[in-house]
Amino acid sequence: ETGVTQTPRHLVMGMTNKKSLKCEQHLGHNAMYWYKQSAKKPLELMFVYSLEERVENNSVPSRFSPECPNSSHLFLHLHTLQPEDSALYLCASSQVRGWGEQFFGPGTRLTVL
């Protein structure tokens, strides 16, 4: 695998389910990001991790819970989501926080019923 990978690519879940999104970067980067991409809205930054420490949380509801066990892996744990949470969730990484380009994964298309 190369670049940034995300699994699953598609996920359908009910409002009472608990699921997790996984992101893995194979680039040796130290910073990782979660973004939400909804129809007709700009990309929204959700969380930033730098060297496995969460450094930014953009007022994201607590039903989204990130986890970064090491610099290569990032998870987004989901529970009791709402239909308006349906979106494309993108993971990205960069060599260091705040410098250089961010490399994006293909995203997970989430549908909440």
Added chain:
Amino acid sequence: AQSVTQPDIHITVSEGASLELRCNYSYGATPYLFWYVQSPGQGLQLLLKYFSGDTLVQGIKGFEAEFKRSQSSFNLRKPSVHWSDAAEYFCAVGSAGGTSYGKLTFGQGTILTVHP
């Protein structure tokens, strides 16, 4: 706060025609500027970036962009569009300091349709 405006939601051009996608930003200091492209069902791919130096930057796939500080603009151009350029294009501004260190702010995106 930083912000990005892409005035054109949807642009249609003929294959072989020239292209210019507009981007205006608001940022208090020297910005870091990016153009990304997203094909359907895919993540974002970096086309080019501006950090400092020459205000005309070259990117992949024959794209270029010009940073104009006086106009707060970073427009993307391509002299001859190919059908494979049909996608959605995002302009972004990055911060290098303060509490938003490392944050990218994206525009709404411009959808490009290419007619044969």
